[in-house]
Each structure stands twice: as C-alpha cells, then as structure tokens.
Amino acid sequence: LIPSILDFASEAQQIETKCHLQGLFENEKENYQTFITNSLTQSTSQSKPSTKTKTLVARLSKTKVAVINEVEEYIRLQEISLGSNPHTW
Known part of the structure; x- marks a missing residue:
C-alpha cells in the first residue's frame, strides 16, 4: 500500500x-529490545532454578529469525x- x-x-x-518510516522502525525495534531485556531480567530474578530440558519438538524447531x-x-x-486473485494477497 x-x-x-x-x-x-x-x-x-x-x-x-522512507527515512521517517525507517526511524520509526528503528525506534520500535530498540523499545522492543529494551522490553525483552527487562522482561528476561525480571523473570530470571523471580523464577526458581529450572532443570527442565527442551522437548523434542522444541529442539527440532528453528529459532525465529529477525x-x-x-x-x-x-x-x-x-x-x-485489484483485479488479481484475492487469495494471493
């Protein structure tokens, strides 16, 4: 669009x-990274040591690529x- x-x-x-959109994207990416870092820090400090291992499916699945x-x-x-097949959208 x-x-x-x-x-x-x-x-x-x-x-x-394009520059404005790129700036917004970079800002959101930084905010997301900060949020993830804070969430991991908070969950690590509150959680008990876990000895669970990954399931077979979790080990076989690929990690998400950003x-x-x-x-x-x-x-x-x-x-x-607009005249094309809407299922290809």
Whole structure:
C-alpha cells in the first residue's frame, strides 16, 4: 500500500517518508529490545532454578529469525492489482 501511495508523491517526499518510516522502525525495534531485556531480567530474578530440558519438538524447531529491515522489504514488494486473485494477497 505504501509504495502505491508514494507513487503520487514527489521524489523528495518519497525519500523523506522512507527515512521517517525507517526511524520509526528503528525506534520500535530498540523499545522492543529494551522490553525483552527487562522482561528476561525480571523473570530470571523471580523464577526458581529450572532443570527442565527442551522437548523434542522444541529442539527440532528453528529459532525465529529477525528481519533486519522490514521497511525496505515492504517498500520493495510489488504492487498487487485489484483485479488479481484475492487469495494471493
């Protein structure tokens, strides 16, 4: 949706908007990391030592990979026409 909206904006507005979105993304990423760090610190200090091991399924599942730059990935997505199959959206 954003690439479609930015098509009608000037080049300067497009660059400014992308930079603004990138700044918002970085800010939220930092806030999330701070939240996770605080949550882990708090849960570690409150919890008892655990000797549970991971289950087989947990050991086989892949860890989540964080996307480095979601804004750039989103802007690079190709525009989907309204006449296309809605199930592909």
